[in-house]
Amino acid sequence: MPSEVRTARLGIFPRVSPPVFAISAIIILGFILFGAIFTESAKALFSGAQAAITVHFGWFFIVLVNVVLILCIYLAFGRYGDIRLGEQAEEPEYGLLSWSAMLFSAGIGIGLLYWATAEPLFHFFSPPLATAESEEAASQAMVFAFLHWGFHGWAIYILVALSLAYFHFRRGLPLSPRSGLYPLIGDRIYGPIGHTVDILAVFGTMFGIVTSLGLGVMQISGGMNRVFGTPDTMWMQILLIAFITALATISVFLGLDKGIKRISNFNIILSLVMLVFFIALGPTLFIFDSYIENIGNYLRAIVERSFWNEAYSGGNWQGDWTIFYWAWWVSWSPFVGIFIARISRGRTIREFVLGVLLIPCSILFLWFTAFGGTAIHMEMTGDPGLIEATKADYGDAVFKLIEYFPMTNVLAVVIMVMIVVWFVTSSDSGSFVIDMLTAGGDRDPPKIQRIFWATTEGAVAAVLLVAGGLNALQAAAVVAGFPFAFVLIALGYGLMRALGRDKLILYRQAxxxxxxxxxxxxxxxxxxxxxxxxxxxxxxxxxxxxxxxx
Known part of the structure; x- marks a missing residue:
């Protein structure tokens, strides 16, 4: 059995998988040229493709994410939980704190700061199933926010990461999505089928990351306008993309331990400090009370809300929110899955699933309660103008919120720094993963290729912003996530077949x-x-x- 995909030297790129690298680069560079030259056509193409997918395949995404979550719960508590990702006596490669920080930083990104205040507020003043700005709308707003950022999304990451970690650390196959198909097609993973799967992973990773980058620079630009009076223009956003991309390139050049790990640890510490600040100086008792209640409401409504599909109302709310989120999580899953797999050697399946599912979600739920829940509480007890700020620009919601806290300008600067650091951790992780894919699953890919892909991410984000801003970014996430959703199905089936055989071997040895x-x-x-x-x-x-x- 080959241990890795055949690689070759290609020009200045020392180790590449020629079909994956060449085809991925041609498609993405072609997209950059098309978007830059034919801006209006690109905008129409993005919006049309997004509408077609959400209208005709929204049900597919809903079924997919629910099946994936059920499968992950089974893996955590079923008969395969004691199988270790590596040798059975092996210890985890990274400690719990560093492991948690890296998976949280890579798996969330800028979207946390962009949506944590704006999304609950939006569902509060424009609820799909309640009277606007009512107590019921407030409760439902937090349930929908938890739904979109909770167990379902992280279950998608778990499936991809677990499949790749298992086949790489236990079977010696490349750390790339193609390896998850080995139980289905055998050595043909090293042929056209495997190349196609890895190309889809590169495509999804690229557009998932640039969606977050676009959201982040729009929010930073708005924040700088509020604090420093700088112009909030397209050119300012493009300059910010160039600056952040340069930082991400430096980080990914330094590698996993020197760059990505250190920035992830700094990022999680800075985020926790901000969270503690909001809890301490905000409505502390309300935050803790509502945190517990929000979790209870989420768990109580999870089945109903997870399968709700607007079949009788015939609206388009799901397409704009839930389906967009599911496609966004799927588009992020190749790169986050590969990255989490890369840092998870030595953990049992049970420890892996429960850790990835519960650690980030517990922090996320508290974060959304502290920011979004506090904003709703302020609107219900006064008239601070947060709703108007959210209607004007989603990214402005958090900057409007901190006006009611002490040291507003300092907080604004810290938030902008956090957005930059969030993106750097996501971009360097994503560039590292894309480089691994295009280098044939090499766990230490060439640095020159890391620079190439980090720079390409910035260029794609700039093109999407010029081609339509937020709408184009959302459309790119949906379109990129759709083809890889079918790969998820194959990965799940292949993993279950392999685990059954592995369990039999362990049983016979016993x-x-x-x-x-x-x-x-x-x-x-x-x-x-x-x-x-x-x-x-x-x-x-x-x-x-x-x-x-x-």
Missing amino acids: QLYRTAEEVDANTPPEIKHWEESEPIPRPRRTGPAPQAAE
């Missing part, structure tokens, strides 16, 4: 010192089923019991 009659008498029905579908010779007893049996 039975080495029993007689054949004892083994047959004590074999569970599912093990017998696995043996019939995928026969594995019983190991011969040649020495002491193996480590895997413990």
Whole structure:
């Protein structure tokens, strides 16, 4: 079995997977030229493609994310939970704190600061299922915000990350999405089918990241206008893209431990300081009370809201919000999944699933309660003008909110710094992952290629902003996420087949010192089923019991 995808030298790029690198680069560079030259046509193309996907395949995204979440819960509490991502006796490569910081920083990005205040406020004054600005609307607003940023999205990351980590660390296959198809197509993953899957992953990663970059620079530009009086223009946003891209390029050049890990740790500390500040100086008791209540409301309504599809109302709210989010999470899943897999060696499946599902979500829910919940509370108890600011520009909502806190200008500067750092952590992680994909799954890809992809991200973000701003960014996320959604299905099926066979091997190793009659008498029905579908010779007893049996 080959251990990695065939790579080659291509010009100034020292190690590439020629089909993946060349085709991905041509498509993305072609997109940049098309968007820059034919701006209006590009805008119409983005919006038309988004409308077609949300109208005709919204149901598909809803079914997909629910099935993925159910599968992840099964993996956490089912029979495969004790399988380790690596050797059975191996210890985790990174400590819990650094691991949590890196997965949180890579998996969230700028969208947290952009939407944490604006989205709950929007659902409060324009609710899909309640009277506007009512108590019921306030409760539903937080439920929808939790739904869009909670378990379903992180379950998508888990499926991709778990599949890639399993096949890479346990089976020695490349750290790329193609490896998850090995149980289905075998060595053909090194051919056209595997190349296609990796190209889709590159495409989704690129447009998922640039969506966040576009949102971030729009928010920074608005914040600078409020604090420093700088012009909030397209040229200012493009200059900000260039600046942030340069920082991300430096970080990704330094590598995982020197660059990405350190910035992620700094990012999580800065974010926690901001969160503590808001809780301490805001309506503290309300934040804690509503945090508990919001979680309860979310868990109570999760099934109903997860499957709600506007079938009887016939509206387009789902397309603008829930379907956009599901496609955005899917488009981010190749790069976040690969990155989380890269940092998760040595963890059991149970530890991995529960950690990725619960640690980020618990912080996210508190963050949305502290920012969005506080904003709603202020609107219900007074008239601070937050709704008007949100209607004018989603990115301005958080800057309007901090006007009611002390040290407003200092907070505004800190928020802008956080947005920059959030993007740098997302961009450098994404560039690192794209480089791994185009270098044949190499875990330490060439630095010159990291620079190429980090720079390309900035160029694509600039083109999308010129071609239509927020609408173009949202359309790009939906269009990029759609094709990779089908890859998710294949990854889930392949992972379950491989885990069943792995469990059978571990079971047989544990039975080495029993007689054949004892083994047959004590074999569970599912093990017998696995043996019939995928026969594995019983190991011969040649020495002491193996480590895997413990």
